Amino acid sequence: MGVRAGTPGGLEAMGLSPLVVWVDEGRCSGCHECLKVCRYSALNWVPGEQAVWPDPWQCNGCGSCQTVCPNDALRLENRSGVTAWSDAT
Ligand code: SF4
Numbered sequence: 490m491g492v493r494a495g496t497p498g499g500l501e502a503m504g505l506s507p508l509v510v511w512v513d514e515g516r517c518s519g520c521h522e523c524l525k526v527c528r529y530s531a532l533n534w535v536p537g538e539q540a541v542w543p544d545p546w547q548c549n550g551c552g553s554c555q556t557v558c559p560n561d562a563l564r565l566e567n568r569s570g571v572t573a574w575s576d577a578t
């Protein structure tokens with residue numbers, strides 16, 4: 490099931506926040522500070538990867554991770570504009 494901007498009932502009706510985290514992999518140093526503050530288990534570290542991996546289905550867009558990132562690698566985006574994952578599901 491894909492998530493679209495025009496989904497009847499909206500994203501909130503599906504239990505999803507309007508904002509979702511996005512990682513700039515080129516900026517992420519792997520310091521893990523963001524993983525420590527995410528209360529929704531929405532950030533993961535996969536051994537061998539160079540950046541954190543966000544789970545858009547778990548992220549509630551609170552922004553806590555963004556405030557602690559020392560490298561400005563995290564941003565909040567409008568969920569409806571993030572199509573790479575929504576169209577693949
Ligand atoms: S806090 Fe920033 S630099 Fe550190 S792991 Fe998270 S995204 Fe990467």
Ligand code: SF4
Nearest residue numbers: 527548549551552554
């Ligand atoms: S925005 Fe909030 S819920 Fe989403 S990954 Fe960051 S800390 Fe976790």
